[in-house]
Amino acid sequence: MDVPKLLEAAxxxxxxxIATENDITVTDVWDYLSHDEWEVALDLLEELGNVHPLPVSFWETLATAAEQMQLENSAAWCHWRCYETRNGVIRADLTLRPASESRRKTPFAGAGVLRPMWSIGNRTPTGEPELDIARLWAEFTPTLGPGERSTVRLAPLDPSQWQHLQPGQLITMHEDRTVGGTAVILEVRPPAGTSTA
Structure with a gap:
């Protein structure tokens, strides 16, 4: 399927x-599609997807369109949203330790590449703290370096281990056994279509 048809399907x-803060609706998307403004239409669809929970097929279709347009970051974001739709959303306010106090000396890419370990309160059978792996996406931040702070989204390797998290809870990030950063949980949402009742 070509890009216009993918965007139309999405x-x-x-x-x-549904409308964004700026009153963008799906009608605006159709207008841009009719003028072959595919990248703008893709951006608007991503924005609309942030306003209202949409099915995995929406994000999969956008990811395919972004890949065909060779928009790597958009494709990565749409794949990330597929994961969140299936597994839930975890957002936190992360502060990295300064370079003088941690293993990390350089910034890392914020777009879901880093897969650090996290101390989230789980314990091994012998009572030791257990570290759980989750990819990290820094919101509105292309890179994140020592001593910096950002709102991040986490994609756990095993989402079932993270179900106990609550807003306000403090967790720690590790790239080795030492603490690389601390994060306060801001939001925990179940997978789309799952009730919290």
């Missing part, structure tokens, strides 16, 4: 009444 999954 737009059909967006309810007409």
């Amino acid at each position: 737009s059909l999954l967006v309810p007409e009444e």
Whole structure:
């Protein structure tokens, strides 16, 4: 399927009444599609997907369109949102330790590449702290370096180990056994279509 058809298919999954903060709706997407402004249409669809939970097929379709347009970051973000739709959303306020106090001496790419370990309160059978792995996506930050702070999204390797987290809880990030950063949980949302009741 070519890019315009993919974007059209994704737009059909967006309810007409949904609008962004700037009053962008699916009608605006169709307008850009009619003028072959595919990248703008993709960006608007991503924004609409942030306003209202949409199915995995929406994000999969956008990821395929972004890949065909060779928009690597958009494709990575859409794949990330597929994961969150299936497994839930975990957002936290992360502060990295300064270079003088941690293993990390250089910034890392913020777009879901780093897979650090996290101390989230789980214990081994012998009572030792257990470290759980989760990829990290820094929101609105292309790179994150020692001593810096950012809101991040976490994609756990085993989401079932993270279900106990609550907003306000403090967790620690590790790239080795030492603490590389501390994070305060901001938001925990179950997978789309799952009730919290």
